[in-house]
Amino acid sequence: MPDAPQPAPAPQKKSAGRDLGAAIGVGLGLGVVIVASLFIVKAVFVGVIAVAVVVGLWELTSRLQERKDIKAPLVPLAVGGAAMVVAGYVRDAEGAWVAMALTTLAVLVWRMTQPPEGYLKDVTAGVFAAFYVPFLATFVAMMLTADDGPYRVLTFLILTVVSDTGAYAVGWRFGRNKLAPRISPGKTREGLFGAIAFAMVAGALCTQFLIDDGVWWQGLVIGLAVAASATLGDLGESMIKRDLGIKDMGTLLPGHGGIMDRLDSLLPTAPVVWLLLVLFVGSA
Known part of the structure; x- marks a missing residue:
């Protein structure tokens, strides 16, 4: 006997690829915190930016070390990154650039306390991280000064x-x-x-x-x-x-x-x- 015809597979729905409910809930929660701090006290929002910068630097440097064995020094990046955001808010672009330069110098010096192997890749990653996360975030603090x-x-x-x-x-x-x-x-x-x-x-x-x-x-x-x-x-x-x-x-x-x-x-x-x-x- 000929094989019975097989039913056509049901069309698959497109998937968002993430837990949409959790994503919406977290997004709304973050939005409330951000908007509340933004319109209550400007300095509080600057603190929110600084915290986000420090956490972002921690994530970035952790992944670099885990996956590429690149040890960008977190301590000077975190301290300098938070200072960069505050300097941008207090002293505008001039303060941001000075803080960026000092953070770069701190990264170079901090890494000198470890063996020289990998020095160039570590400090290069550190300078990249300083520019990519806190320096760009500083422009948000600068917007706030108007x-x-x-x-x-x-x-x-x-x-x-x-x-x-x-x-x-x-x-x-x-x-x-x-x-x-x-x-x-x-x-x-x-x-x-x-x-x-x-x-x-x-x-x-x-x-x-x-x-x-x-x-x-x-x-x-x-x-x-x-x-x-x-x-x-x-x-x-x-x-x-x-x-x-x-x-x-x-x-x-x-x-x-x-x-x-x-x-x-x-x-x-x-x-x-x-x-x-x-x-x-x-x-x-």
Whole structure:
């Protein structure tokens, strides 16, 4: 007898790849803490940035040591990174650059207390970590110094989150063409267009209604720039994680990974938003 026809396999639903419920819960919790500290006392929010920087540095240096045997010195990075954020808030860009230089010097000297083997790779990784995490985060503290500083930071956070959300939603639903398959197979060109569209609309609304003297068309430019910088930041950390052979930088945030997995698009976006806002409406 001929074989009975086999039923066609049921179509599989696309998966988000993470615990979506945990991710939403953690995201909302972080959002409440951030917004509350941002609008109650500016100095408290600066402390939140410093804590995030220190934890991010710990995750990054730990993964470098575990996977590549690169021993970037954490102590001078953590102390210098926190000082960098505070210096940016108190003394603006000048303070941030001075703190960055002193942190670099501290990394070079601290590593001298250990054997010379691997010195160059360790201090190179240390200087990279100092620039990548605390120095870029300093631009968030610098945004805060303006009269409408909390709203500038809120705009920066909203646009970055909206860009990521737009990329995820549109890419998950309509994504067909890979954006950078060797770096991040999940990213699609359709997702990038979603990020641009979502961020530009949010940018126009935020700039018009939240930023002093802001105009909607400026928000379109800022939103476009945010979509580009957030995407590049995400791809940049994906490159680092692929080189290290890991999926996440940590496990501190259920559904998200580590702190660095949430900072990947925020860090490179901070100087972009800071600069465009200064150019459009000034720094006061």
